[in-house]
Amino acid sequence: MATQPRVLLFDSGMGGLTVARAVARQLPDAHLVYAADNAAFPYGAWKEQDLVRRIVTVLGRLIDLTRPDAVVIACNTASTIALAELRAAYKVPFVGTVPAIKPAAAQTRSGVIGVLATPGTVSREYTHSLIHTFAYHCKVVLHGAPRLAEIAERKLKGHAIDMEELRAEVAPVFRKRDGRQTDVVVLGCTHYPLLTEDIRKVAPWPVTYIDPAPAIARRTADVVEETPLKGPDADVPAHGTVVLTSARGSASETLAAYGVMGFPLHMVIDLPA
Ligand code: DGL
Numbered sequence: 001m002a003t004q005p006r007v008l009l010f011d012s013g014m015g016g017l018t019v020a021r022a023v024a025r026q027l028p029d030a031h032l033v034y035a036a037d038n039a040a041f042p043y044g045a046w047k048e049q050d051l052v053r054r055i056v057t058v059l060g061r062l063i064d065l066t067r068p069d070a071v072v073i074a075c076n077t078a079s080t081i082a083l084a085e086l087r088a089a090y091k092v093p094f095v096g097t098v099p100a101i102k103p104a105a106a107q108t109r110s111g112v113i114g115v116l117a118t119p120g121t122v123s124r125e126y127t128h129s130l131i132h133t134f135a136y137h138c139k140v141v142l143h144g145a146p147r148l149a150e151i152a153e154r155k156l157k158g159h160a161i162d163m164e165e166l167r168a169e170v171a172p173v174f175r176k177r178d179g180r181q182t183d184v185v186v187l188g189c190t191h192y193p194l195l196t197e198d199i200r201k202v203a204p205w206p207v208t209y210i211d212p213a214p215a216i217a218r219r220t221a222d223v224v225e226e227t228p229l230k231g232p233d234a235d236v237p238a239h240g241t242v243v244l245t246s247a248r249g250s251a252s253e254t255l256a257a258y259g260v261m262g263f264p265l266h267m268v269i270d271l272p273a
Contacts, residue, residue: 002029003229003231003232004029004030004031004229004232004239005027005029005030005031005069005070005224005227005229006030006031006033006066006067006068006069006070006229006230006233006236007023007027007030007031007032007033007068007069007070007071007072007220007224008033008035008062008063008066008068008070008071008072009023009032009033009034009035009071009072009074010034010035010036010037010058010059010062010071010072010073010074010075010078011034011035011036011037011073011074011075011078011190012036012037012038012040012041012042012043012075012077012078012149013036013037013038013041013042013149013153013191013249014036014152014153014156014191014194014254014257014258014261015074015075015149015152015153015189015190015191015192015194016034016036016072016074016075016190017034017074017156017194017258017261017262017263018074018190018191018193018194018211018213019072019074019097019190019212019213019216019217020032020034020074020261020262020263021213021261021262022213022214022216022217023072023216023217023220024262025217026214026217026218026220026221027217027220027221027224030224030239031239032239032240032262032263033066033068033236033237033239033241033242033243034241034242034243034258034263035058035062035066035242035243035244035245036242036243036244036245036249037054037055037058037245037271038244038245038246038248038249039244039245039246039248039271040054040058040245041149041153042118042149042150043075043077043078043118043120044077044118044119044120044121044144044146044149044189045118045119045120045146046077046120048081048120051077051078051081051082051120052081052082052085055078055081055082055085055086056082056085056086056089057271058245058271059071059086059089059090060089060090061269061271062243062269063090063092065236065237065243065269066236066237066243067230067233067236068092069092069093069224069227069229069230070092070093070094070095070220070223070224070227071086071090071092071093071094071095072094072095072097072216072220073086073094073095073096073097074097074190074216075097075189075190076097076098076099076117076118076121076188076189076190077117077118077120077121077189079096079097079098080098080099080120080121080124080126080127081120081124081126083096093223093226093227095216095219095220095223097190097212097216098126098127098130098212099115099117099121099127099130099186099188099212100186100187100188100210100212100215101113101115101127101130101131101134101135101140101186102130102134102135103210103215104135104138104184104186104210105134105135105137105138107184107208107210108138108183108184109183110180110181110182110183111137111138111139111180112138112139112141112175112177112180112181112182112183113135113138113139113140113141113182113183113184113185113186114140114141114143114173114174114175114182114184114185114186114207115127115140115141115142115143115173115185115186115188116143116145116148116170116173116185116186116187116188116189116192117142117143117144117145117186117188117189118144118145118148118149118188118189119144119145119146120144121144121188121189122142122143122144122188123144127142127188139175139177139180141172141173141175141182143170143172143173145169145170145189146169147165147169148166148169148170148189148191148192148195149189149191149192151165151166151169151195152191152192152194152195153191155194155195155198156194156257156261157251157253157254157256157257158253158256158257161195161198163198163201163202166195166198166199166202167202170199170202170203171204173185174203174204174205174207181205182207183207183208184207184208184209184210185207185208185209185210186210187209187210187211187212190212190213192211193209193211193213196209196211237265237267238265240262240263240264240265241263241265241266241267242255242258242263242265242266242267243266243267243268243269244266244267244268244269245268245269245270245271246268246271247268250266250268
């Protein structure tokens with residue numbers, strides 16, 4: 001039997017499950033472990049230097065624990081700030097998730113693009129340089145939504161959504177200008193595709209929403225293909241394990257949500273915020 005690639009997926013919380021789902025489809029035989037730094041969730045409000053230190057430390061622990069062939073940083077807030085440091089610190093290949101500004105610029109007809117992301121991601125140099133490079137000819141409306149990632153987590157745990165709150169979180173990316181209006185919205189946080197159908201309901205007009213997960217899954221498959229695989233290892237967490245950095249996420253509603261998304265097993269590593 002061919003060796004299974006071992007892939008570690010990482011996010012601050014449950015948003016990266018949208019990427020994990022796409023990776024599981026793309027690589028059905030892969031051994032997947034999902035890690036959420038729930039002790040530090042949400043990342044969107046963290047100061048840059050503290051967050052980089054945090055992410056590099058947590059990933060060090062997770063790489064020792066899971067010995068992956070590839071790591072997917074299924075989080076825009078982490079990728080836009082810490083990918084270079086992670087690549088410098090660890091030998092394993094990393095696949096990052098950054099706002100899909102390039103495909104949005106290719107798809108827009110009106111030239112007005114909305115980017116919905118966390119406050120951290122919209123303030124990053126990395127995000128601004130994506131806009132300068134790929135969407136310099138477009139009007140790009142960036143919005144750091146303060147509560148959207150938390151709304152998505154609550155939904156996954158089975159709670160009802162306050163549609164008025166949701167409307168207020170997304171409204172700023174819908175802009176009209178000189179007779180043109182936003183026609184593409186980039187979901188620049190991996191939590192947001194969990195809410196796409198709800199966002200459609202509160203949006204003032206229909207637009208195309210870009211979820212980067214399928215592209216990240218394809219990139220992960222390419223990376224795994226190019227990487228010499230480590231092979232079976234009885235000491236690493238089993239396929240389908242979710243690793244949490246705090247027991248705070250161990251409530252049964254949280255674990256049930258991970259189970260529904262394909263991660264029925266769980267373990268907690270002690271890494272307080
Ligand atoms: N899922 C994350 C992202 O893609 C971050 C959410 C948060 O922790 O604020 O940006």
